[in-house]
Amino acid sequence: MGDWQHSILGCFDNMGICIITYFVPCYTFGKNSEQVGESCILCGLLYFIPVVDLVALVSVRGKVRQQSNIPGSCFGDLLAVIFCHPCALAQEAQELQGSGGYGMVRE
Numbered sequence: 001m002g003d004w005q006h007s008i009l010g011c012f013d014n015m016g017i018c019i020i021t022y023f024v025p026c027y028t029f030g031k032n033s034e035q036v037g038e039s040c041i042l043c044g045l046l047y048f049i050p051v052v053d054l055v056a057l058v059s060v061r062g063k064v065r066q067q068s069n070i071p072g073s074c075f076g077d078l079l080a081v082i083f084c085h086p087c088a089l090a091q092e093a094q095e096l097q098g099s100g101g102y103g104m105v106r107e
Contacts, residue, residue, distance in 0.1 A: 036063035
């Protein structure tokens with residue numbers, strides 16, 4: 001079992017991902033979704049629908065954890081998404097980038 005490569009507050013570890021996530025979070029969410037086998041465009045659009053976005057965000061975060069063999073729970077994912085949303089997206093993006101093949105700005 002592993003752990004996240006970057007902490008939830010490690011958004012600034014990769015300034016490219018940080019800036020993109022801050023200004024266009026739906027793009028980061030779509031790219032994260034694509035890396036775990038979901039539709040980039042569909043998830044990017046779901047991002048704009050209240051409540052549905054929370055379900056999608058928690059689901060994708062769970063898939064990122066599962067793919068990277070990181071322990072955690074659905075409740076923990078929900079708390080991360082609600083209370084530290086941009087940081088959670090950036091953390092997922094950095095985790096996926098670390099596993100290779102992530103199509104975002106690299107530093």
